[in-house]
Amino acid sequence: MxxxxxxxxxxxxxxxxxxxxxxxxxxxxxxxxxxxxxxxxxxxxxxxxxGPAVLLSYLIAALIAVIMVFSLSEMAVVHPTAGSFGTYAEIYLGPFAGFLIRYTYWIQ
CATH class of the missing domain: 1.20.5 (Single alpha-helices involved in coiled-coils or other helix-helix interfaces)
Known part of the structure; x- marks a missing residue:
C-alpha cells in the first residue's frame, strides 16, 4: 500500500x-x-x-558558540533594533563598548 x-x-x-x-x-x-x-x-x-583531546577543545568551542548565539537571540528579541552588536554592547556594557564594537565591525 x-x-x-x-x-x-x-x-x-x-x-x-x-x-x-x-x-x-x-x-x-x-x-x-x-x-x-x-x-x-x-x-x-x-x-x-x-590526539583525541582536540575533539574536546572543538566541543568546548562549539558550546561557547551556541551560548553566544542563544544570548544574541535573546537580546534581539528584547531589543529589536538595527546595529545589533554595537547596540547591545552600548546597552549592557556602556557607550565606549558600543563605540568600540561598531568601529571594530567597520574595520573588519
Whole structure:
C-alpha cells in the first residue's frame, strides 16, 4: 500500500516552483564545499598531532558558540533594533563598548 503522491498531483502541487540556481547560489555551494573540506582536513591533521583531546577543545568551542548565539537571540528579541552588536554592547556594557564594537565591525 503506497501513500505517496501520484505524478500528476506532485506536478500540480509544485507547478509554481522554479528549478534554477543563480550564479551566486552556485558560488556559495562551492565555497561551502571548499570550507567544509578544509575543516575536515585540518581536523584530521590536528587530531593526528594532538590526539583525541582536540575533539574536546572543538566541543568546548562549539558550546561557547551556541551560548553566544542563544544570548544574541535573546537580546534581539528584547531589543529589536538595527546595529545589533554595537547596540547591545552600548546597552549592557556602556557607550565606549558600543563605540568600540561598531568601529571594530567597520574595520573588519
Amino acid at each position: 503506497t501513500t505517496g503522491l501520484s505524478d500528476n498531483e506532485a506536478i500540480t502541487r509544485e507547478g509554481g516552483l522554479h528549478r534554477t540556481l543563480g550564479k551566486r547560489q552556485i558560488t556559495m555551494i562551492g565555497l561551502g564545499g571548499a570550507i567544509g573540506t578544509g575543516l575536515f582536513m585540518g581536523s584530521g591533521i590536528a587530531i593526528g598531532y594532538a
